[in-house]
Amino acid sequence: MHAALTLGPIAYHWPAERKRDFYARIADEAPLETVYLGEVICSKRAPFFERDMPDIIERLERAGKTVVLSSLAEVMLPRERQATRALCEMEGAEIEINNAAGLHARAGAPHRIGPFLNAYNEATIAWLAQNGATHVCLPHELPRASLAHAAKAAGEIAIETEFQVFGRAPLAVSARCYHARAHGRHKDNCQFVCEDDPDGMPLLTADGTPFLRVNGIQTQSESYICLVREMAELVAMGIRHLRLMPQSVDMVAVAETFRACLDGKIDSEEALAQLSETCAQTRFSNGFFHRVAGHRMVAGSMPVS
Amino acid sequence: MTLAELVCPAGTPAALRTAVDAGADTVYCGFRNATNARNFPGLNFSTDELATAVAYAHAKGSKVLLALNTYPPAGQVDLWREAADTGARIGVDAFIVADMGVARYIATKYPEIRLHLSVQAAASSPEAIRYYCESFGVKRVVLPRILTIPEIRRIAQEIPCEIETFIFGNHGLMVEGRCSLTNYVTGLSTNMDGVCSPAADVEYRREGDGAVSSCLSGYVIDRFGPDEMAGYPTICKGRYQAPHRPEGYYAFEEPVSLNLARLLPELIDAGVHAFKIEGRQRSKSYVRNVVSAFRNAVDDIRAGREANIAGLLQLTEGGRETQGAFETKKWR
Numbered sequence: 001m002h003a004a005l006t007l008g009p010i011a012y013h014w015p016a017e018r019k020r021d022f023y024a025r026i027a028d029e030a031p032l033e034t035v036y037l038g039e040v041i042c043s044k045r046a047p048f049f050e051r052d053m054p055d056i057i058e059r060l061e062r063a064g065k066t067v068v069l070s071s072l073a074e075v076m077l078p079r080e081r082q083a084t085r086a087l088c089e090m091e092g093a094e095i096e097i098n099n100a101a102g103l104h105a106r107a108g109a110p111h112r113i114g115p116f117l118n119a120y121n122e123a124t125i126a127w128l129a130q131n132g133a134t135h136v137c138l139p140h141e142l143p144r145a146s147l148a149h150a151a152k153a154a155g156e157i158a159i160e161t162e163f164q165v166f167g168r169a170p171l172a173v174s175a176r177c178y179h180a181r182a183h184g185r186h187k188d189n190c191q192f193v194c195e196d197d198p199d200g201m202p203l204l205t206a207d208g209t210p211f212l213r214v215n216g217i218q219t220q221s222e223s224y225i226c227l228v229r230e231m232a233e234l235v236a237m238g239i240r241h242l243r244l245m246p247q248s249v250d251m252v253a254v255a256e257t258f259r260a261c262l263d264g265k266i267d268s269e270e271a272l273a274q275l276s277e278t279c280a281q282t283r284f285s286n287g288f289f290h291r292v293a294g295h296r297m298v299a300g301s302m303p304v305s
Numbered sequence: 306m307t308l309a310e311l312v313c314p315a316g317t318p319a320a321l322r323t324a325v326d327a328g329a330d331t332v333y334c335g336f337r338n339a340t341n342a343r344n345f346p347g348l349n350f351s352t353d354e355l356a357t358a359v360a361y362a363h364a365k366g367s368k369v370l371l372a373l374n375t376y377p378p379a380g381q382v383d384l385w386r387e388a389a390d391t392g393a394r395i396g397v398d399a400f401i402v403a404d405m406g407v408a409r410y411i412a413t414k415y416p417e418i419r420l421h422l423s424v425q426a427a428a429s430s431p432e433a434i435r436y437y438c439e440s441f442g443v444k445r446v447v448l449p450r451i452l453t454i455p456e457i458r459r460i461a462q463e464i465p466c467e468i469e470t471f472i473f474g475n476h477g478l479m480v481e482g483r484c485s486l487t488n489y490v491t492g493l494s495t496n497m498d499g500v501c502s503p504a505a506d507v508e509y510r511r512e513g514d515g516a517v518s519s520c521l522s523g524y525v526i527d528r529f530g531p532d533e534m535a536g537y538p539t540i541c542k543g544r545y546q547a548p549h550r551p552e553g554y555y556a557f558e559e560p561v562s563l564n565l566a567r568l569l570p571e572l573i574d575a576g577v578h579a580f581k582i583e584g585r586q587r588s589k590s591y592v593r594n595v596v597s598a599f600r601n602a603v604d605d606i607r608a609g610r611e612a613n614i615a616g617l618l619q620l621t622e623g624g625r626e627t628q629g630a631f632e633t634k635k636w637r
Contacts, residue, residue, distance in 0.1 A: 074480065076429040076451065085432070101432035104439075118482060120376040120497065123406025131440075141485045141494055142378060149380035171486050172479040172541075175429075175451030175630060176637045178556055182547050187637040203545040203556050206518065206528040211545065212486075214556065219479070221489055287492065293522060294489035 003235045003262050004033040005255055006162060008245045009040045009070045011170070011215055013194045016048050022246070023056045027063035030252045031259040034241065035060050036096055038070040038087070040116070042177070042216045043080045044190070068094040073116040074173055074217065075101040096137070108132045115139060115164065115243075116173070121146070122153035135160040137243065140169050140225065143291035144233070151238040160241060163234055165227040166254060166275075167245025168200065168213055168220035169285070169294060178214040187217075199248035223295055226275060226284035228261055229268040253278045309573050309580060309603050312370070312469060313596045316348040316585035321358045323589045325367045328600030332362060333370040333401060334585065335499075339381075340388040341372040342425055342481075343585040344499030356395045368398040373411075374423035376404045376482070376496040386410055393418060401447070402426075403482055408441040421445040421469070425482035425496075431463035438466050445469055447581060449480060450563065451630045451637070454575050461576030470572060473595060473620070474583025476563040476629055477501075478541040486540040491522045502526075502539045509535050528553075536560050564626040566599075566617030570606055572631075595620055 007026060010019065026035060037053065037060075039046040057067050075084050087095060088105035097103055098114035112135040113119050113128055119136045128136065136159055138150055151161045179201060180190035194201075200213025200220050213220040224247060227234065231242060242262075244254060254275065261271035276284070287296035313329035315321035324332045335341025337349040350358060355371070362369045371392040377385045385407045392400060393415045400418060402408045403425035411420055424447040428434045437443040445467040448457065461468055479486070488494040491506045502521055510518040515531035519538040526538035536542070541557045550556075565572065569580070580603070582595055598620055602612040618626075630636045 073483075074429070075433065076456075081430050081432060084430075099430075099433060100426075100428060100436045101430045104432040104436040116483065118376055118404070118496070120404065121379040121382050121406050123377070123382050123410065124404055125379075125406075127405050127409050127440075139496075141488050141496070146378035146380055153379065169485070169489060171489050172484040174479050174557070175449070176478065176557070182549055182554070182556065186635045188634065201547055203547055205525040205543075205545060206553055207525045208546070209524065211524060212556075214547070219486065219557075288485075288488065291492065293492040294485065296492075 001235060001238075001240060003231075004241050005031060005258055005262070006034040006241050006243045007032045007036065007251070007255070008164065008167070008243045009036045009038050010246045011041055011168075011218065011220070012198050012200065013042070013045045013048075013192060013216065014198055015195065016052055018198070019049060020052055020056065022251070023060060025252060027059045027065065030255040032065060032244070032255050034066040034068060036068045036070045040070050040073050040098060040114075041173070041218050042194070043072060043077065043083055044187075045192070045194075045216075046083060066094065068096050068112060070096040070114055071098050071102045073098045073114075074175065075099045076175065103131070106132060110134050113137060115170065120150075122150060125150060125154050125159060126157060129154075129157050129159050133159065135162065135241070137162040137164075137241075138239070140164050141288045141294065144230075144289055145291075147234065147239065147289070148237045155238045161239045162241035162243055163227075163239050164225060164243045164245060165231055165234070166243075166258065167224055167247050169223075169225050169288070170218060171212070171221055172219040174217050174219070177217050178219065179216050182214065221285065221295065223283050223285035223297075224279060225286065225288070226272070227286055227289060228258060228271045228275060230286060230289050231258070231262065231268070235262070247279070247282075249279050249282075308578060309569075309607060310578060311596070311599055311603055312579050312581045314474075314582055314585040314587065314592065315358070316343065316587065318350065318354045318358050320585075320587075320589050320592050322361055323592050324596050325362050325365050327593050327596035329367055329596050331368040331370060331398070331579070333372055333581075334358065335372040336388050336391075338384065338388075339375055339498050340385050342374050342423075342495070342499045343372075344375075345586055346504070348586060352391050352395070355392070355397075359395050359397060363396075370399045370401050370421060371397040372401045372423065373407055374401050374403045374425045375499045376425075377407065378497045382406060389415070399444070405440070408437070408443070412441040416442065419444045421447060423447055423482075424449055424471070427480045427482045429480075431460050434460070434464045434466065438464065445578065447471075450476065451480070453634050454568065454571050454631055457572070457577065458575035467578035468576060469579035469581050470565075470577050471563060471583055472565040472569065472572070472580045473599065474563060476558070476561060476627060478558045484541075490524055490540060502537070507538055559625065561625040561627040562621055563629055564618065564621050565628055565631055566602065566614050568628060568631055569602060569612065573606065
């Protein structure tokens with residue numbers, strides 16, 4: 001079965017120029033089939049990128065990639081409601097919805113379900129499918145047995161499934177901006193301090209252990225999820241879309257390694273070694289998949305049973 | 306003016322009777338398993354206990370809400386369906402749900418029983434709330450603790466259902482239903498297992514300098530001096546170091562609890578139907594004190610009298626309290 005690599009939306013506040021360069025290189029060089037674009041975390045950041053979106057979309061599509069526009073995870077303020085409505089009422093565009101406000105605006109027209117929407121089980125997936133969903137990104141904390149069950153049930157009603165296999169885990173969101181708080185500010189006068197931390201602001205425990213990353217209102221894991229060893233099993237379950245989250249590393253190299261492993265050109269141990277080199281500053285984790293603490297890296301993957 | 310229904314926690318059958326006797330209009334509780342978000346050891350109800358509790362509450366004119374407000378992982382949905390079937394058979398007055406699959410099951414099979422949307426569903430806009438109302442016939446939304454009173458007032462004008470807000474108790478910082486911090490650290494999930502910073506994974510470690518580290522599964526969540534009282538290691542209440550804060554700081558929130566005693570009249574005026582007191586994990590005496598104090602306050606407000614706010618403020622005496630986002634958006 002063919003498996004596609006996808007690139008999730010950039011979670012961080014990268015400067016516009018960095019985003020332009022990043023997507024230009026993704027378009028030209030990365031073996032990715034789908035690219036998700038848009039500001040998912042903080043509505044204050046969105047205007048910085050909007051002007052460049054049409055050019056970036058065109059460039060990615062010319063390179064043969066499917067472009068999907070992702071909606072905000074948290075929708076509360078008037079500008080967030082407006083942005084969600086405008087995006088989800090767009091006709092012709094492929095969109096991924098991350099909040100029930102977006103489902104309301106979409107009113108049953110076709111769409112994808114994003115990882116923040118909490119499609120944990122077959123009953124929820126069936127409900128969403130009846131109301132226009134064609135594709136579901138499953139929550140990052142689902143363990144192996146539930147992933148298999150969800151993918152099978154989705155497959156039976158012709159719903160595509162997707163799962164994050166690389167990048168920091170999106171552990172929590174809040175109404176409060178923790179980046180602003182760290183600098184003695186609040187959300188309304190943040191002065192975009194989050195731009196200083198393109199891979200998130202590290203939080204260490206009192207004994208100096210790297211623990212979490214702050215990204216505006218979002219809290220992420222210190223470790224990068226890395227399911228390169230589990231990937232074949234995910235594909236065997238029927239999960240045909242494997243999501244890489246943009247981090248401040250060579251994402252073309254990351255995509256190439258995952259692709260080579262999917263294509264059987266290198267084995268998963270070699271792939272893991274390559275990824276460890278590409279991401280030398282960061283440790284990996286796969287605990288959620290193995291139903292142990294998410295931060296852990298468990299050796300090996302059991303065969304499909 | 307709305308009814309200002311007082312919705313009180315019942316972690317055990319004894320706490321339920323206490324809350325009812327202290328004047329709760331409504332109590333909420335859950336089964337002793339993963340189907341509710343306070344799946345803690347020693348808490349919650351068996352089927353028989355719930356049946357007895359519902360009979361007790363109904364005889365005294367109180368309502369019982371059953372929390373089925375976690376997210377069933379794929380392959381285990383039956384546990385939630387059976388819990389709903391049992392609740393319906395016993396005659397609970399409403400279900401509190403978060404998962405769309407669970408909501409749909411109840412809306413289809415038991416359309417005569419009220420559905421309340423849990424705070425775990427994180428519906429914080431009129432559109433999201435309307436989605437649940439139109440899809441599943443939700444009659445009441447429990448609002449996330451992130452909105453100011455003017456924002457609540459605007460939402461009330463734009464939705465077709467009742468509003469319940471938290472007024473007292475633990476003050477979680479993350480959007481409920483969207484937090485996997487506990488699973489990252491311990492391997493147990495808040496959304497799927499109903500667990501948050503579980504006690505079995507807690508360790509208080511005495512350091513060489515006399516300090517006490519408050520740990521969760523080996524991660525130091527906070528550290529206290531020899532004379533300080535060591536706090537519980539809830540991840541979002543911990544003290545961490547950041548590049549600009551090498552001294553360590555409360556990265557998310559100080560360990561404070563929510564107390565909206567002063568704001569009750571404003572909340573009623575904004576269109577809030579029901580006030581929720583957090584604390585199913587709390588003792589009987591705590592439940593008695595808090596419920597009777599708020600009972601008196603709400604009765605005073607309803608009768609147009611000045612409420613005894615001082616008494617309510619004493620409830621958190623010694624502990625630190627906040628009005629959180631309700632008072633000012635600068636909290637964000």
